[in-house]
Amino acid sequence: MPVKCCFHRSPTTETTVCSENMDTLLTNQAGLDAFRTFLKSELSEENVELWLACEDFKKTESAEKIASKAKMIYSEFTEADAPKQINIDFSTRDLISKNTAESTLKCFNEAQQLIYSLMAKDSFPRLLKSEIYKKLVNSKQVGNHKKWLPFL
Structure with a gap:
C-alpha cells in the first residue's frame, strides 16, 4: 500500500515514485546504509531499526522464538524508557503492549506501518536533500543502485 509523501509536483506520479523508492531503498544495502547514516x-535511527526488526520478526517460524523476539522488540523499542524508544502515540503503544502479550506475527504491524509512514513522509524526503544523499549520488557506490535514487 503506497504511503503518500511530501512530493507535490504531481500527486499521483510523485507519490508512487516516492513510495516505490522508499521500498526499494529499504531493500537495497547501499540505500539502507545511507538512510541509516542519515537517520543517525x-x-x-531507531525508526529504521524498528522497521528492520519487524521485518525479521515476521519471518520467525517457531512459536517459542516469536514470543522471545516479541518481548525483545517491545522492550527495546516500545515500552516506556526503552533504550531505542520510538515516537508513537499512547493508543498505539497500548495496543502493541496488548498484542505482544499474545505474541502473534502481527503484533507490531501498527507500529511498523506508523514508523514506515513517518519515514516516507518526513525522513526520506529530507534524506533526498541531504549531503549524505548528494555524496552517494556523486560516488562510485551508486553503480546499479540508481533505481532508488529518484529524479536523476
Whole structure:
C-alpha cells in the first residue's frame, strides 16, 4: 500500500515514485546504509531499526522464538524508557503492549506501518536533500543502485 509523501509536483506520479523508492531503498544495502547514516545524524535511527526488526520478526517460524523476539522488540523499542524508544502515540503503544502479550506475527504491524509512514513522509524526503544523499549520488557506490535514487 503506497504511503503518500511530501512530493507535490504531481500527486499521483510523485507519490508512487516516492513510495516505490522508499521500498526499494529499504531493500537495497547501499540505500539502507545511507538512510541509516542519515537517520543517525538526525538522532532517529531507531525508526529504521524498528522497521528492520519487524521485518525479521515476521519471518520467525517457531512459536517459542516469536514470543522471545516479541518481548525483545517491545522492550527495546516500545515500552516506556526503552533504550531505542520510538515516537508513537499512547493508543498505539497500548495496543502493541496488548498484542505482544499474545505474541502473534502481527503484533507490531501498527507500529511498523506508523514508523514506515513517518519515514516516507518526513525522513526520506529530507534524506533526498541531504549531503549524505548528494555524496552517494556523486560516488562510485551508486553503480546499479540508481533505481532508488529518484529524479536523476
